[in-house]
Amino acid sequence: MTGGAGFIGSSLVDRLLAEGHTVLAYDNFSTGQRSFLVSAAANPAFTLIEGDLLDTKRLNASLRDVDAVYHLAANADVRFGPDHPAKDLEQNTIATFNVLEAMRVNGVKRLAFSSTGSVYGEAQVFPTPEDAPFPLQTSLYGASKLACEGLIAAYGAAFGFEGCIFRFVSILGERYTHGHVFDFYRSLKNDPTTLRVLGDGSQRKSYLYIGDCLSAMLVGMEQTRGAIQVFNLGTDHYCRVVDSIGWITEQLGVTPRLEFTGGDRGWVGDNPFIFLDCTKIRRLGWAPKLTIRHGVERTLNFLRQNPQLLEAGA
Amino acid sequence: MTGGAGFIGSSLVDRLLAEGHTVLAYDNFSTGQRSFLVSAAANPAFTLIEGDLLDTKRLNASLRDVDAVYHLAANADVRFGPDHPAKDLEQNTIATFNVLEAMRVNGVKRLAFSSTGSVYGEAQVFPTPEDAPFPLQTSLYGASKLACEGLIAAYGAAFGFEGCIFRFVSILGERYTHGHVFDFYRSLKNDPTTLRVLGDGSQRKSYLYIGDCLSAMLVGMEQTRGAIQVFNLGTDHYCRVVDSIGWITEQLGVTPRLEFTGGDRGWVGDNPFIFLDCTKIRRLGWAPKLTIRHGVERTLNFLRQNPQLLEAGA
Numbered sequence: 034m035t036g037g038a039g040f041i042g043s044s045l046v047d048r049l050l051a052e053g054h055t056v057l058a059y060d061n062f063s064t065g066q067r068s069f070l071v072s073a074a075a076n077p078a079f080t081l082i083e084g085d086l087l088d089t090k091r092l093n094a095s096l097r098d099v100d101a102v103y104h105l106a107a108n109a110d111v112r113f114g115p116d117h118p119a120k121d122l123e124q125n126t127i128a129t130f131n132v133l134e135a136m137r138v139n140g141v142k143r144l145a146f147s148s149t150g151s152v153y154g155e156a157q158v159f160p161t162p163e164d165a166p167f168p169l170q171t172s173l174y175g176a177s178k179l180a181c182e183g184l185i186a187a188y189g190a191a192f193g194f195e196g197c198i199f200r201f202v203s204i205l206g207e208r209y210t211h212g213h214v215f216d217f218y219r220s221l222k223n224d225p226t227t228l229r230v231l232g233d234g235s236q237r238k239s240y241l242y243i244g245d246c247l248s249a250m251l252v253g254m255e256q257t258r259g260a261i262q263v264f265n266l267g268t269d270h271y272c273r274v275v276d277s278i279g280w281i282t283e284q285l286g287v288t289p290r291l292e293f294t295g296g297d298r299g300w301v302g303d304n305p306f307i308f309l310d311c312t313k314i315r316r317l318g319w320a321p322k323l324t325i326r327h328g329v330e331r332t333l334n335f336l337r338q339n340p341q342l343l344e345a346g347a
Numbered sequence: 348m349t350g351g352a353g354f355i356g357s358s359l360v361d362r363l364l365a366e367g368h369t370v371l372a373y374d375n376f377s378t379g380q381r382s383f384l385v386s387a388a389a390n391p392a393f394t395l396i397e398g399d400l401l402d403t404k405r406l407n408a409s410l411r412d413v414d415a416v417y418h419l420a421a422n423a424d425v426r427f428g429p430d431h432p433a434k435d436l437e438q439n440t441i442a443t444f445n446v447l448e449a450m451r452v453n454g455v456k457r458l459a460f461s462s463t464g465s466v467y468g469e470a471q472v473f474p475t476p477e478d479a480p481f482p483l484q485t486s487l488y489g490a491s492k493l494a495c496e497g498l499i500a501a502y503g504a505a506f507g508f509e510g511c512i513f514r515f516v517s518i519l520g521e522r523y524t525h526g527h528v529f530d531f532y533r534s535l536k537n538d539p540t541t542l543r544v545l546g547d548g549s550q551r552k553s554y555l556y557i558g559d560c561l562s563a564m565l566v567g568m569e570q571t572r573g574a575i576q577v578f579n580l581g582t583d584h585y586c587r588v589v590d591s592i593g594w595i596t597e598q599l600g601v602t603p604r605l606e607f608t609g610g611d612r613g614w615v616g617d618n619p620f621i622f623l624d625c626t627k628i629r630r631l632g633w634a635p636k637l638t639i640r641h642g643v644e645r646t647l648n649f650l651r652q653n654p655q656l657l658e659a660g661a
Contacts, residue, residue: 068364114503118451122444137432153481154500164480167467169575171504176497180440183490186468190485191429192614261483303506319543 034059035086035132036106039064040208043285045103046073047126048247049272054078059095061085066342069208083341084276086128101143101254102198107178110211111151112175112300119302121177129181135187143195145254148182150239150265150283150307152176152200160310161264163200171303172290182263187262197253202267202309205328206243207335210342213238213274214332219343234275234291237306239267242328245321252319265309268321272286274299349400349446350420352379354522355461356558359417361385362561364565368392373409374420375399383522396428400442403449414512415457415568419447421492424525425465426614427586428487434567435491443495445500453557458510459568462496464553464621465489465512474624477514477577486616496577502577505589511567515580516623520557521641521649524656527588527647533657540603545613548605551620556642559635563598566633579623582635588613594643 034049036042036056042065049056054080058070073079084091086106096102108124129146129262136144152175153161154168170176184223188194201213241249249266275291282289298305323331336342348363350356351372356379369392376397387393388641396407399419410416422438443460450458458568466489467475468482484490502508534542550609552617555563589605596603612619637645650656 091387114501118448118505119501120442122441122498126440127436136431161608166478167481169577170497171498173501173505176494176501179497180490180494183484184436184487185488186484187428187490187616188432191432191487216529263483302501 034103034105035175036065037081038067038070038340039105039232040210041070041204041246042103042105043069043073043246044208045105046070050076050078052201053190056080056144057082057095057099058299059084064210066210086131087123089131089135090149096135096139096141097282099139099141101145102132102136103142103145104129105147107147108174110304111172111248112332115301116160118173121173130184133184133194134158135251136194137188137192139151139155142192142194142196144185144195145250146181146185146198147161148178148198148200149175149265150200150309151268151304152179152182155304156306161265162310163265163313169259170301171304186261188273195259196261197250197254198261199250199266200263201246202239202241202307205332207331208243209332209335213277213280214329215336217278218333218336220229221285221287221289222343225285226289228278228289229292229294230278231294232274232296232303233293234273234300236274236276236303237271237308238274239271239307240328241267241308241321242323242331245252245323245332249314249319252317253314256317264296264314265311266314267309267311268325269311271344272325275328280326281333284330284333336340348419349372349449350379351395351446352376352381352384353419354524355560356417357383357387358522358557359419359561360384361562362501362565363391364371364390367567370394371396371409371413373406376656378524380522380524382425387544395567397590399450400445401437403445406449407452408444410453410455413446413453413455415459416450417459418443419461421461422488425486425488425616429615432487435487436442439491440494444498447498447508450508451502451506456506456508458499458508459564460495460499460510460512462492462512462514463489464514464579465618466493466496468485469618474622475579476624477579477627485618496514500575508575509573509577511563511564511571512575512577512625513567514577514579515560516553516555518560519646520555521556521645523649527591528595529644529650531592531646532650535596535599535601535603536657539599539604541601541606542592543606543608544588544592545609546588546594546610546617548587548592550612550617551585551622552588553579553585553621553623554642554644555588555635556637558636563633566631567628578628579625580628581623581625582639583625584639585622586639591643594640595647598644598647628641
């Protein structure tokens with residue numbers, strides 16, 4: 034599990050350990066949290082390696098005796114890409130190449146990869162299916178994940194790699210450490226009277242609860258063999274930013290004045306509408322159990338119970 | 348002009364010089380040929396920098412006072428990708444990132460990029476349009492070019508870069524130094540009685556003559572402003588490998604026995620059918636002047652007149 038100390042990675046570590054698997058987590062703790070691995074560390078089937086994916090020597094040595102790689106480590110920050118363009122290249126594209134090469138030299142061929150709905154750029158078809166029209170990239174983050182997808186598929190063709198590429202919507206839930214719920218809660222905790230909202234609040238986004246995300250990944254990996262498969266992961270609904278703000282402020286019991294920065298998107302490369310067609314993964318028997326609203330509420334509960342994360346976060 | 352000493356790059360150098368432009372060629376001569384720049388070197392409007400795109404210091408210094416970048420340097424070898432997976436990553440993806448960063452720090456925003464029809468993987472729609480269904484990559488080469496395309500589009504969105512991504516079919520003509528005409532001619536020169544053919548010879552491919560390719564690139568760059576545009580470049584026809592062999596052997600006056608290695612493709616990642624829909628670039632007024640057969644014949648003539656290239660080639 035690369036990124037094994039991260040939000041999704043550590044949650045998947047716990048899930049796989051609970052299912053009786055032996056799990057090796059690899060993380061450089063650039064954004065991962067040691068506290069997320071406390072439970073795992075008590076399990077003898079768990080091993081942690083503190084390492085960077087750009088350290089190919091350590092990485093190659095770590096993949097001995099591994100059956101499958103869940104590659105979740107990434108620079109997951111879509112918004113600040115233009116501030117440091119090399120970061121997505123290094124931590125996503127090159128890091129993924131290093132993972133694939135480490136798998137190849139160790140004879141490991143099964144892989145799950147966390148991609149993103151951002152690879153659709155500004156989609157023209159909603160809900161957006163996996164075989165949507167060939168998109169033009171709109172963010173450095175999406176471009177780097179697209180590059181990773183291409184590498185993985187090419188390794189599939191060249192070296193017989195198999196497994197799944199999962200294109201996530203935004204994931205919410207326990208251990209969530211960045212994103213709009215995080216930003217809004219931190220802001221409202223500091224000042225409950227005013228909330229600054231990027232864009233005009235009409236941006237429509239999809240969110241998936243972490244528990245549903247993990248189930249989908251496991252279903253995908255269990256039920257696909259042979260060539261690399263691509264699956265969208267999301268819910269059958271979307272919400273507007275202002276809807277989510279309504280749920281958050283209601284739960285917190287605050288009534289801030291909303292200050293919109295204006296425009297139909299929050300930042301350069303922001304996508305004003307993300308809504309994925311998840312028919313393909315649903316055909317394997319998976320369905321999300323939580324609504325977007327429930328996911329937002331659980332996320333907020335988690336953040337309220339873990340105030341230390343607010344200081345650690347982005 | 349990155350890759351300014353290469354087949355397409357040096358041809359475009361000559362064309363741009365003939366049109367009165369000032370041209371700076373940047374090439375590491377890994378596959379470029381000094382002989383291709385003899386004519387250019389006699390022109391005071393031409394400068395050559397011998398440098399590698401991984402040498403960011405030299406690259407950044409070279410892009411001062413540049414209006415537009417034609418980024419043609421690449422590892423253009425689609426067939427041997429699995430023998431050295433890092434090569435496509437370094438020479439295509441990372442090199443392109445370095446070009447984009449050098450442009451950004453120098454305030455250069457116009458770009459033409461040589462991509463490939465290989466980014467369509469094994470297309471499901473023929474002729475394949477630019478907005479074909481989101482493809483799965485089948486070669487490390489295609490994956491690396493897709494990564495470059497994504498980076499370029501993201502730089503367009505983030506930093507206002509403009510220009511064209513051209514998805515080429517195989518290009519033929521004078522200064523051609525690798526590919527099937529090269530391989531077949533070299534083989535028949537050594538032994539005109541037998542010709543080994545990868546696959547079953549039924550693979551259907553498109554080819555475009557270099558002169559037509561250059562015209563299309565210039566038309567695209569002249570007529571598009573604003574966001575990054577993607578254009579397929581090819582002819583409205585395709586041929587089978589055995590058709591091309593027929594033209595080559597007829598021109599050489601030889602009648603080899605054909606030994607097919609078998610299977611519907613020549614190598615891992617070979618695409619048995621490449622045929623691009625070029626309606627979009629044709630709408631700008633461009634049309635190819637030479638047929639595929641004429642392109643093959645001119646290529647063969649050029650190779651016969653330049654036997655020294657057969658030893659230099661791959």
